[in-house]
Amino acid sequence: MRSEPDLEALRALMLIAQESSISAASGRLGVSQQAVSLRIRSLERSLGVRLLVRSARGSRLTPAGELVVGWARKLLEAADDFSDAVDSLRSDRARTMRIAASLTIAEYLLPEWIARWRARTDSSGPGIQLDAENSTAVAVAVREGTVDLGFIESPAVPADLGAVTIAHDTLAVVVQPGHRWAKSARITARELSDTSLVLREPGSGTRHAFEAALADTGCSPHASPVAVLSTTLGVRSAIMAGVAPGVLSSLAVAEDLRAGRLARVQVRGLTMTRPLTAIWAGASPSRHAHDFLDALA
Incomplete structure (x- = not known):
């Protein structure tokens, strides 16, 4: 498996090429000359080629070093773009x-x-x-x-x-006002479990809480839903249209119950409260x- 290029060493090499000096490059990087020299030697070992010729008059790139700097330029620009994007992400998340x-x-x-x-x-x-x-x-x-x-x-x-x-919320079994359950004092949990209902999709909190509460009575749902809808509004509209009874949050039907557009059905022995x-x-x-x-x- 090939090792990934050392971006900091490549950046140091590019600065040495610009400044013709390890000392000047180390100053721009804010590290010691020794640290820069160690990075370049490590890069040379990793690549298996000599990159710099050092002399009393300064440091210059070998032909192989010139090629490596040319290839590294796009890589370093991409790394800078990545860092800028991450900084922007942090800033956006803060706002x-x-x-x-x-x-x-x-x-x-x-x-x-x-x-x-x-x-x-x-x-x-x-x-x-x-x-x-x-x-x-x-x-x-x-x-x-x-x-x-x-x-x-x-x-x-x-x-x-x-x-x-x-907070806590309660679920309500609701029907169109003309439904026979609207005229009943209350129904049994067994009758509810045997009835095809309009329900939210599996994975919704409303569906989960309803099925868990019904199971606590020993009456897990037996009948398949007549409709499964992914929004509260969809379930509410289907119940109001008379498709079938359904189960919704009391928050979602409070206004409809007050206005008489829906009727709440009492279910004996069934309490549907959820956190x-x-x-x-x-x-x-x-x-x-x-x-x-x-x-x-």
Whole structure:
């Protein structure tokens, strides 16, 4: 396996070519002449060719050294471009806090949370970039480091991530007002498990919490969903259109229940409460994420 070129040694060699002096090159690099000489000798051993001719009048490149400097120029320019890009990335990240949140939290809670945080920081904090995903995708984004902070609504919190419970939410079984369940005092968990419903997709916190709560009653879902939709709005619209009963966050249907567009169904022995959890990678959240969470306390 070939070794990678020593970029610092190549940079030193290029400066020696420009200055015709190891001393001048060492001054520009901010290191000792001995350190520069050692880098060049190491590079010569690595390449297997002599690169410099040293004399009392200075140092000059050998023909092989001239070739190496010519080839190294593009490589060093690319390395400088890479360093500039990384610096820009750090700067952008300092100006932006990236948050990923499950759909219910993103739609119904985060706008108020962001407003509270901005009021607390007097609008001096970084801007916020928000991605709305299901809870599983949020955990993946946090784990991969593409976001600084995540919010999920699943009962189970990934054990490899830091976490704190921010609030709690309840799920509601809802139907179109004309549905027969709307006229019932309550239904049984078994009747619910045997009914084809409109549900969110697997991986969503709502779907996970519903199935876990139903399983706790000993009535795991038996009927296949009549429809599986990837957004809260899609599930809500399908229920309202009379496609089938469904399960949604109480936050998502509160206005529809007040307006009579949907009816809530009581299920005997079924309690569907779930934590809303902030998650982050590492031992503690970043400084801005920590400040954001403090504003929610």
